[in-house]
Amino acid sequence: MYNKFAKVISIAILLFTIPSTTLGLDKNGLFKNLIKYSYPEVKVIEKDEQNTDKSDQSNKEDTTTNNNKATNNQFVNVYVGEDNIPVAKTTNSNGITLDSSVYNSKLRVTNNKPQILIYHSHSCETYSDSPKGNYHSEDKDHSVMSVGCLLTNQLSNLGWGVVHSTTFHDSPTYNNSYARSAETIKSVMNQYNDVNITIDLHRDGLNIANQATKNNIHNKYTTTINGEKVAKFFFVVGARNDDVEKVQKLADGLTEYAKKKYPDLIMPVVLKPYGRFNQSISDNAILVEVGSNGTTTAEAQASAKYIAQVIDGYFKEQNIKNN
Structure with a gap:
């Protein structure tokens, strides 16, 4: 599954480097459809759905049946949008993070x-x-x-x-x-x-x-x-x-x-x-x-x-x- 998703991301990165006017397509839409087509077990959530998904999470957990929970657990949430581009974790510890290997046995x-x-x-x-x-x-x-x-x-x-x-x-x-x-x-x-x-x-x-x-x-x-x-x-x-x-x-x-x-x-x-x-x-x-x-x-x-x-x-x- 990891290799399959990696291929999708690689293709997406390639496509994102091509100007959208050349393809005549919206990049977010293209990325979303690409994920849906190649990686059906991933649940793609639109940007305007993100807040609703988070705010309703606790209510949904109380009211969702066991069957629905089992179904939802099959998915990995992927948010599509410019504000969701992954960034490297920064640190103010001069390159040392609290979870780094230099903390041997804590x-x-x-x-x-x-x-x-x-x-x-x-x-x-x-x-x-x-x-x-x-x-x-x-x-x-x-x-x-x-x-x-x-x-x-x-x-x-x-x-x-x-x-x-x-x-x-x-x-x-x-x-x-x-x-x-x-x-x-x-x-x-x-x-x-x-x-x-x-x-x-x-x-x-x-x-x-x-x-x-x-x-x-x-x-x-x-x-x-x-x-x-x-x-x-x-x-x-x-x-x-x-x-x-x-x-x-x-x-x-x-x-x-x-x-x-x-x-x-x-x-x-x-x-x-x-x-x-x-x-x-x-x-x-x-x-x-x-x-x-x-x-x-x-x-x-x-x-x-x-x-x-x-x-x-x-x-x-x-x-x-x-x-």
């Missing part, structure tokens, strides 16, 4: 002696352009994972060895997310003995009741640096942590350093009285919130280079240097 390691682990206790936290599941879904490209991927790149460019974990700790269940991420931390630190900085990267979550609220949240959590709109960030401390004083000192130190470099980008440290957040496992445990569910993925990703500079500069001042 881990990416940038050198043989990494010192930093980046992970996500709430891996499903997404930004404003991915609202599914109340901004919680496995949409990696619009989640905190994509920001972690970029932060990994930026820190690596500054000479740090980094491990980035793309394990989902809050899916399929949100409960015990921190217990599962603790296992990831311990596993990585057992394998890579030089890791002494752990970064749990989140995004803040607020109740978005309407568009006005969303706009207010967006304005609160963004700023402009060098003409670019970027998401603000801040550090969180768990007060029930056994090493709370050490964790608080680290968060305060990073915040003060960030204020000197990018005063409009950093927000105050947040102390959570009920939290531990695995901040006793490593010597330098960081929980950072990058933007919120009111900021876009691109704005959060744009912060990665500045967060990397803050982490790099602060730890070098503390005489904790990269390899």
Whole structure:
């Protein structure tokens, strides 16, 4: 079946390179008829049917009989139109995608002696352009994972060895997310003995009741640096942590350093009285919130280079240097 469809596409591409005035035919119509003739098991949907097909999908699933479902499952939907020309997937991760082969067993390691682990206790936290599941879904490209991927790149460019974990700790269940991420931390630190900085990267979550609220949240959590709109960030401390004083000192130190470099980008440290957040496992445990569910993925990703500079500069001042 694949070879047959490939031949159809090849013929279609050839025909599309011939001016429509030469053939006296509409290209979309020609492509549609070609598919129908050569590949009858494909269901061709006209451009003006596309929205109807999508909007009625849930209703159809409720009312369609089992026989009709079996019939519909025989088809592959093909939309014909200029706006449906396939495009290559782009990435803002310097050529690294979250599903690429460099993530071996859900881990990416940038050198043989990494010192930093980046992970996500709430891996499903997404930004404003991915609202599914109340901004919680496995949409990696619009989640905190994509920001972690970029932060990994930026820190690596500054000479740090980094491990980035793309394990989902809050899916399929949100409960015990921190217990599962603790296992990831311990596993990585057992394998890579030089890791002494752990970064749990989140995004803040607020109740978005309407568009006005969303706009207010967006304005609160963004700023402009060098003409670019970027998401603000801040550090969180768990007060029930056994090493709370050490964790608080680290968060305060990073915040003060960030204020000197990018005063409009950093927000105050947040102390959570009920939290531990695995901040006793490593010597330098960081929980950072990058933007919120009111900021876009691109704005959060744009912060990665500045967060990397803050982490790099602060730890070098503390005489904790990269390899």
